[in-house]
Amino acid sequence: MCRLDGGFLAADPQDLLPNDKDHVSHPLAARLLIDPMGQVAEGATRPGCEDPALLYALAPLLTERDEAESAEGGIDPLGLYTIADALGIRLIPGVRERQSHPRFLTAMAASLAVCSAFDDDVLAADDVSEPWLVFEWYVVEGLVRTSEKSEFRGLPGSLKAAKAIADRVPLSAKRYLKTPSVFGFHGIYRLLARKLGIDEGGRLGEAGHHLLSVWAKEQGLEGFVGTSPGPGQGLFRQWVEAVQKGLEQGATARSGGWMGWESFRKHLGLYNAGPKERGLIVSMLLGDDTGFRRDVIEFLVSPAGRQVWEEAASERRFHEALRHGAREELRMLLDAIDAYETFSRFCQTAFDDCLCEMTAQRGKTSPARLGGLASVRLASRRVPEIFGDVLDRLEPFGEAFRFREAFGCLAEPGDAASWAVRLAEHHCKTQRLKPPDGKNPWFGRFDDGSYCIYPLYRREQRGPQDESYVHAYRTSSLWSFATDLQLVTP
Numbered sequence: 001m002c003r004l005d006g007g008f009l010a011a012d013p014q015d016l017l018p019n020d021k022d023h024v025s026h027p028l029a030a031r032l033l034i035d036p037m038g039q040v041a042e043g044a045t046r047p048g049c050e051d052p053a054l055l056y057a058l059a060p061l062l063t064e065r066d067e068a069e070s071a072e073g074g075i076d077p078l079g080l081y082t083i084a085d086a087l088g089i090r091l092i093p094g095v096r097e098r099q100s101h102p103r104f105l106t107a108m109a110a111s112l113a114v115c116s117a118f119d120d121d122v123l124a125a126d127d128v129s130e131p132w133l134v135f136e137w138y139v140v141e142g143l144v145r146t147s148e149k150s151e152f153r154g155l156p157g158s159l160k161a162a163k164a165i166a167d168r169v170p171l172s173a174k175r176y177l178k179t180p181s182v183f184g185f186h187g188i189y190r191l192l193a194r195k196l197g198i199d200e201g202g203r204l205g206e207a208g209h210h211l212l213s214v215w216a217k218e219q220g221l222e223g224f225v226g227t228s229p230g231p232g233q234g235l236f237r238q239w240v241e242a243v244q245k246g247l248e249q250g251a252t253a254r255s256g257g258w259m260g261w262e263s264f265r266k267h268l269g270l271y272n273a274g275p276k277e278r279g280l281i282v283s284m285l286l287g288d289d290t291g292f293r294r295d296v297i298e299f300l301v302s303p304a305g306r307q308v309w310e311e312a313a314s315e316r317r318f319h320e321a322l323r324h325g326a327r328e329e330l331r332m333l334l335d336a337i338d339a340y341e342t343f344s345r346f347c348q349t350a351f352d353d354c355l356c357e358m359t360a361q362r363g364k365t366s367p368a369r370l371g372g373l374a375s376v377r378l379a380s381r382r383v384p385e386i387f388g389d390v391l392d393r394l395e396p397f398g399e400a401f402r403f404r405e406a407f408g409c410l411a412e413p414g415d416a417a418s419w420a421v422r423l424a425e426h427h428c429k430t431q432r433l434k435p436p437d438g439k440n441p442w443f444g445r446f447d448d449g450s451y452c453i454y455p456l457y458r459r460e461q462r463g464p465q466d467e468s469y470v471h472a473y474r475t476s477s478l479w480s481f482a483t484d485l486q487l488v489t490p
Contacts, residue, residue, distance in 0.1 A: 074456070074457075076430075077351065077427050077430065077431070077442060078347055078348060078351055078423075078426065078427060078430055079406055079426075079430035079433075080344045080347065080348065080470060080471070081471060082402070082406075083340060083394070083399050083402060083403060083406075084337075084340065084341070084344065084470070084471035084473075085471075086397070086399055087333065087336060087337050087340065087397065087399070087473070088471070088472075088473045088474055089291075090291055090292075090333055090397060091291060091292055091296065091333055091337070091473055091474070092291055092292065092293045092296055092473070092474045092478065093195055093288065093290050093291040093293060094191050094192035094194070094195030094196065094293070095192060095293065095474045095477050095478065095481075096188060096191065096192070096474070096477070097472045097474060097476070097477060098156075098183075098188050098477075099188055099189060099192065099474075099477045099480075099481075100154040100477060100480040100481075100484075101154050101155075101270045101480065101481075101484055102273075102281050102285070102481045102484055102485060103268065103269070103270050103271070103272070103273050103484065104185045104188070104189045104270075105189060105192065105193055105196065105198055105211065105281060105284075106211060106212070106215050106268065106273065106277060106281075107139055107185065107268045108185075108186060108189055108190070108193045108198060108199065108208075109193075109198050109204060109208040109209075109211050109212045109215070110212060110215075110224075110239075110268065111132050111135045111136070111139075111186065112132075112198075112199060112202075112203060112204040112208055113204055113212060113224070113225055113236070114131075114135055114236065114239045114240055114243060115130075115131040115132050115135060115243070116203065116204065117240045117243075117244075118131045118243070118244075118247070120202075122247065123247075124173075124246065124247045124248075124249075124250045125247065125248060125249060125250035126172065126173050126250035128173050129172075129173050129247075129250060131243055131247065132186055133173075133176075133180055133184070133186070134243050134246040134247055134252075135239070135243050136157075136180065136184050136185060136186055137161075137171040137172070137176060137246065137251070137252050138239070138242055138243070138246065138252055138254075138264065139185075139264050139268060140155060140156070140157045140158060140160075140161045140171070140176075140184075140185075141161045141164070141165065141171045141252055141261070142260070142261040142262070142263070142264030142265060143155055143158070143264055143265055143268070143269065143270070144158050144161040144162050144165060145161075145165060145256070145261045146261050146262050146264070146265040147265050147269065151265070151269060151270065151271060152270060153270075154270065154480070155185070155270065156177065156183055156184050156185050156187075156188060157176055157177050157180070157183075157184055157185075160175060160176050160177060161176075163175070165256070168256075170249070170251035170252040170253065171251060171252045172250055172251035172252070173250065175251075193208070196284045196285070196287075197284075198211060198284075207284060209225060210280070211277070211280055211281070211284075212224065212225045213225055213226070214276050214277055214280050215267075215273075215274075215277050216230075216232050217276075218274035218275075218276050218277055219232075219266075219267050219274070220232075221235055221267065223236070224236050235263060235267070238260050238263070239260075239263075242254055242260060270484070271484065273484070273485075278484075278485045278486060281485060282485050282487065285297060285481065286298070292329075292330050292333070293478075295322075295326060295327070295330055296322065296474075296475070296478060297478055297481075297482065297487075299321075299322050299325075300318075300475065300478055300479060300482060300488075301482050301487045301488050304321065305318070305321065305322065306488060308321045309475065309479060313476075314468065314469075315469050315472070315473050315475050316338070316341065316467060316468060316469055318475055319334050319337065319338065319473070320338075322334065323335075332393075332396055333397065335393055336393040336394050336396070336397055336399075337473060338393075339386070339389055339390045339393040339394075340390055340393070340394065340403075341469045341470060341471065342386060342390075342467070343383065343386060343387070343390045343407075344469075344470040344471065345464070345466075345467060345468065345469070345470055346375075346378065346379040346382055346383050347379060347383065347407075347410065347423065348463060348470045349375045349379070349462075349463035349464060349465065350373070350375045350376045350378075350379040350380075350420075350423060350463070351423060351427065351463070352459060352462060352463030353373045353374075353375045353376065353462045353463050354370050354373065354376065354420060354423070354424070354451075355442065355443075355453060355457060355458070355459040356459045356460065356461065356462045356463075357369065357370060357373060358370075358443060358451055358452065358453035358458075359453055359458040359459050359460065363452060364446060364448075364450040364451070364452055365450055365451045365452070365453075366449070366450045366451075367417045367418070367420050367421045367424075367449055367450070367451075368417045370416075370417065370420035370424075370451075371415065371416035371417030371418075371419070371420045372416070372417075373416075373420075375462075375463065375465065376416050376419065376420050376423075377416045379419065379423075380414065380415070380416040380418075380419035380420070381416075383410050383411060383419075384410075384411050384412065384413045387407075387408075387410075387411035390403065391403060391404060407426070409422050409425070409426055410422060410423065410426060421449070424443070424445070424451065427441060427442065428441045440454075442454055442456075442457040443457070
């Protein structure tokens with residue numbers, strides 16, 4: 001049985017000296033000794049350690065956390081996401097699952113314009129935050145301060161901003177998202193902004209300048225971009241000065257009564273885009289010369305596509321309908337997605353059910369018991385049968401080699417119990433290869449081959465017993481885009 005955090009099992013964390021690998025003071029903990037690699041140490045088994053109820057009871061009682069805490073990996077336990085993401089990028093370039101509001105493209109264009117007033121290497125007083133992040137703080141705090149909750153649904157960092165406002169402290173790197181370059185609105189929408197030419201190498205691109213010009217004229221802010229005078233010059237200066245002060249203080253540097261907060265809601269509110277701005281964003285999204293973004297959007301907002309999506313909200317059903325009238329290249333990609341998601345569903349459901357069974361057993365679970373699960377029996381038969389077809393479907397898109405290397409072990413024929421063991425070994429290998437230094441598996445294995453799930457990963461609900469996709473292929477994001485852009489009326 002493996003430990004969770006690099007220490008030994010103990011009934012009380014204080015009963016075990018964390019750095020003394022030979023000392024187990026508690027009489028119960030003395031029954032089992034775990035080595036730092038997560039395996040039962042040779043000769044460590046003590047009389048009485050076979051009691052599964054005892055082992056399960058001890059599992060949550062760990063020593064104080066050490067550096068291995070950062071090695072917990074709680075997502076993508078089978079490594080299925082990488083290929084799915086590559087297929088999603090081919091299908092709809094630039095659009096990510098977390099995207100929901102195209103108005104952030106305008107906010108990013110405004111950010112690029114405002115931040116052009118600062119040198120490329122300038123940092124805030126915290127020596128971490130760049131001008132774009134400081135501007136993001138102001139946008140998020142401004143929208144939260146001046147909008148109803150329904151008006152900033154889907155705003156990254158809104159909970160952090162609301163907490164800072166409630167605590168009467170400014171928004172700063174310490175009070176904001178831990179990784180804003182990934183999870184803030186700049187991080188989430190930057191790829192799409194670059195694909196559309198809004199952001200070119202961190203500067204306002206030609207498409208961004210055009211978008212900002214249309215936005216400024218429609219908002220009555222002529223002069224915000226360019227050299228022509230107009231009322232927009234005042235707002236531009238106001239935002240630049242706010243960012244400058246924010247850089248100096250390493251936080252938003254305006255009081256709650258600042259009149260400028262309202263400007264973010266008025267001019268960058270998520271649902272406040274004017275018709276010309278919306279139209280321009282639509283034309284940008286449809287101008288896809290590398291993928292199938294235009295094909296998917298046009299079908300999604302058509303009566304047939306809309307009916308399929310509204311009735312089922314199933315990407316498998318939507319892709320089946322999309323395929324009927326699609327050009328050959330798109331049909332091939334949809335076939336590859338369909339085949340890969342069928343494979344993924346077999347594997348993921350079997351894995352989820354194994355976790356559920358380990359949880360229900362409250363102790364040791366044998367491979368034979370896992371092999372008795374209906375989903376594992378099904379996967380052990382169907383995965384080897386379809387593996388070659390999935391391989392062929394992925395070949396035109398350069399993913400066949402990666403698929404074979406990653407999942408070839410699951411294609412070997414055999415009984416359900418041995419396939420469950422290979423699935424478990426595949427999970428452990430997947431976790432071990434995750435950057436930067438590997439992640440811990442979700443369960444440990446005893447010398448007799450049985451398993452025990454770690455408390456953090458206990459599961460009460462079995463996996464979906466259907467044909468649903470495991471991964472998202474951006475249809476939900478595009479539907480949200482279409483709704484915001486008034487291409488459809490929900």
